[in-house]
Amino acid sequence: MIELDAKTLAMMEEIRSLGRTHIRPMGLEADRTATAPPVDHEFYLICTRQGGLVSKMIGADEGPTALDWKPVRNFLIGEECAYWDRGVALSLPGPGLGGPALRNTGTPEQRQRFLSIFEDHSKARWGAMAMTEPEAGSDVARIKTRARKDGDEWVLNGQKMFCSNSARADWVVVWATMDPALGRSGHRAFVVERGTPGFQIIKVEHKMGSRGYETASFVLEDCHIPADNLLGGEAFYEAKKGFKASMATFNMTRPLHTAHGVGMGRAAHDFALDFVRNEYPAQGRRRQRALERLARIRRGLHTARLMYLNAVWLAKNGQSNAMEASYAKMYSPPVILEAVSAALDILGEAGVRNDKMLEKLYRDVKILDIGEGTQQVQRHVVARQMLKFPMD
Numbered sequence: 010m011i012e013l014d015a016k017t018l019a020m021m022e023e024i025r026s027l028g029r030t031h032i033r034p035m036g037l038e039a040d041r042t043a044t045a046p047p048v049d050h051e052f053y054l055i056c057t058r059q060g061g062l063v064s065k066m067i068g069a070d071e072g073p074t075a076l077d078w079k080p081v082r083n084f085l086i087g088e089e090c091a092y093w094d095r096g097v098a099l100s101l102p103g104p105g106l107g108g109p110a111l112r113n114t115g116t117p118e119q120r121q122r123f124l125s126i127f128e129d130h131s132k133a134r135w136g137a138m139a140m141t142e143p144e145a146g147s148d149v150a151r152i153k154t155r156a157r158k159d160g161d162e163w164v165l166n167g168q169k170m171f172c173s174n175s176a177r178a179d180w181v182v183v184w185a186t187m188d189p190a191l192g193r194s195g196h197r198a199f200v201v202e203r204g205t206p207g208f209q210i211i212k213v214e215h216k217m218g219s220r221g222y223e224t225a226s227f228v229l230e231d232c233h234i235p236a237d238n239l240l241g242g243e244a245f246y247e248a249k250k251g252f253k254a255s256m257a258t259f260n261m262t263r264p265l266h267t268a269h270g271v272g273m274g275r276a277a278h279d280f281a282l283d284f285v286r287n288e289y290p291a292q293g294r295r296r297q298r299a300l301e302r303l304a305r306i307r308r309g310l311h312t313a314r315l316m317y318l319n320a321v322w323l324a325k326n327g328q329s330n331a332m333e334a335s336y337a338k339m340y341s342p343p344v345i346l347e348a349v350s351a352a353l354d355i356l357g358e359a360g361v362r363n364d365k366m367l368e369k370l371y372r373d374v375k376i377l378d379i380g381e382g383t384q385q386v387q388r389h390v391v392a393r394q395m396l397k398f399p400m401d
């Protein structure tokens with residue numbers, strides 16, 4: 010049983026209200042036009058002006074620069090935002106996936122420099138994190154973007170793709186390698202700021218779903234960045250912590266992905282439940298069959314929620330959560346896909362019309378299985394951990 014404090018309950022209520030008035034309508038509009046809301050959309054300004062609210066959504070309890078950024082509340086809020094629209098939830102101003110990377114790896118000076126910009130509530134700002142490349146998706150160890158030291162600068166060359174919010178970001182955490190032959194120990198993370206010569210967005214993807222946020226490809230061509238923008242500083246990597254740091258980032262973003270999935274699954278479940286209530290008010294075979302299927306889905310969503318909460322709780326308490334983060338990430342996609350699929354079945358022809366949200370949710374949900382590692386990749390992570398820690 011999770012006990013939510015008054016502050017969390019008040020925030021959830023606020024999200025519900027914004028969900029109805031802004032988040033869902035913006036998501037539907039983005040889906041219809043296949044374009045994410047513009048950077049100066051009034052909702053982003055509302056969120057930014059309220060500051061506190063966005064800080065919570067982006068994962069810092071005491072403000073964006075705080076180190077204690079893993080309270081359970083933030084994940085529940087992520088779930089609630091995704092209930093209304095996951096694409097828009099991901100487009101909200103803040104450091105995005107770059108936040109966990111900075112907090113895990115950055116020095117206090119770097120955290121202050123790059124995260125404190127989100128404390129300026131006069132303007133919406135974004136951060137991003139780029140790992141994926143044309144030849145390195147699931148197997149992140151194969152990244153080829155090169156980093157070379159040149160005096161008191163680093164020079165980056167390479168291409169990144171499918172990077173969320175990078176086209177509007179103030180900075181992007183870019184994972185690169187000193188030399189692909191060094192394998193994982195060659196990995197380094199750099200902060201590339203907007204406007205740096207050589208950093209160029211080349212394409213904003215046309216996605217099948219989750220169109221409320223932008224995903225873009227960019228190139229780095231002789232991109233010179235200050236030596237200080239190497240996350241953690243050089244000493245950090247002497248201890249071969251580079252790859253571990255990127256994996257630690259995923260151990261927090263995977264539970265967040267699961268939280269989003271649970272929110273989307275709940276949305277589908279609620280559509281179907283409302284339909285059953287309205288269309289089959291009396292006891293009967295169709296009502297019984299639908300409710301039996303929905304009960305199984307509810308159990309699955311509840312289990313997925315407990316899984317992501319468990320992974321967060323472990324991290325919050327300083328314990329390893331790699332396995333638990335992957336359990337949650339690999340368990341949830343089929344459950345959530347089934348939630349949307351069942352809702353479509355139950356609504357029948359009403360469900361496939363695009364004014365009902367469900368056909369959009371169906372497209373949105375499929376994408377969820379890919380980002381942060383597919384189910385197959387999660388099984389690899391668990392298998393590697395299993396060999397280290399046999400079950401007692």
Ligand SMILES: Cc1cc2nc3c(=O)[nH]c(=O)nc-3n(C[C@H](O)[C@H](O)[C@H](O)COP(=O)(O)OP(=O)(O)OC[C@H]3O[C@@H](n4cnc5c(N)ncnc54)[C@H](O)[C@@H]3O)c2cc1C
Binds near residue numbers: 145148170216219376
């Ligand atoms: C909407 C969206 C947003 C994204 N945002 C970001 C972002 O902000 N930053 C970022 O860095 N990346 C981002 N990504 C990229 C995402 O992390 C990758 O797409 C993902 O890691 C999978 O990589 P891939 O697409 O290259 O697939 P591949 O790695 O080519 O995999 C293709 C298929 O092969 C399977 N497979 C691969 N290896 C194995 C194996 N060893 N055993 C069994 N099966 C295997 C996979 O499970 C998958 O089904 C985003 C992707 C999407 C779709």
